[in-house]
Amino acid sequence: MRYDIRNQLVTRDGQVTVEIDAPAPPGTDAEFAGNVTGRITLRNVGGEIAAWGRLQATVLMKCARCLEVHEVPLSFDFTESCAFEQIDEPLAYTQIADDEEPSTIPILDGEVVDLSELVRQLLVLHVPARSVCRADCPGLCSHCGARLASSSCECEQETIDPRLAPLRKLLQ
Ligand SMILES: [Zn+2]
Ligand SMILES: [Zn+2]
Structure with a gap:
């Protein structure tokens, strides 16, 4: 320049x-x-x-x-x-x-x-410190790591251990 x-x-x-x-x-x-x-x-x-x-x-x-x-x-x-x-x-x-x-x-x-x-x-x-690919990006499955926007993982039906629920909330 x-x-x-x-x-x-x-x-x-x-x-x-x-x-x-x-x-x-x-x-x-x-x-x-x-x-x-x-x-x-x-x-x-x-x-x-x-x-x-x-x-x-x-x-x-x-x-x-x-x-x-x-x-x-x-x-x-x-x-x-x-x-x-x-x-x-x-x-x-x-x-x-x-x-x-x-x-x-x-x-x-x-x-x-x-x-x-x-x-x-x-x-x-x-440059922003943080960015999401789209406002409603569902992120990654906390079990298998799949990208929830583009793949359907098998974990959806599993019940979440209540002790882990707060952690799951944090990850969302
Ligand atoms: Zn995303
Ligand atoms: Zn999964």
Whole structure:
């Protein structure tokens, strides 16, 4: 996600908008289907580079109930503060934390503007912690582990040991 736009941003109020259409950067701890797309506007606001725009991506998530991998579309607006600082991968990868003080995001790789760290942090923030393949996913049979949505297991008729009933409730 490298863009030769530094010259347009070095003076105060310099502004440029770029189209994003590239694979998700590494380090998101998630798998994506297809490219990250969208639009990011950068503006020199004096001392910092303000970045805002809209991104779309499709993340592959495991269903929290039946473990089936399914696509979850993401689409979000954002506003962030960036800075002309070098992306230092090992540092940047540990820098993000939900409850951390907001810090500026580095966007320089050599002399070239590289938006991958910005996009990576945004994706990390917006990938849901948990997802189900469909709202009424019945999950897995607690006896045989079959996916109840796509297979009929033989366990349905069994009576549940009352001592295990609360556990079964938890698993549903
Ligand atoms: Zn499911
Ligand atoms: Zn079963």
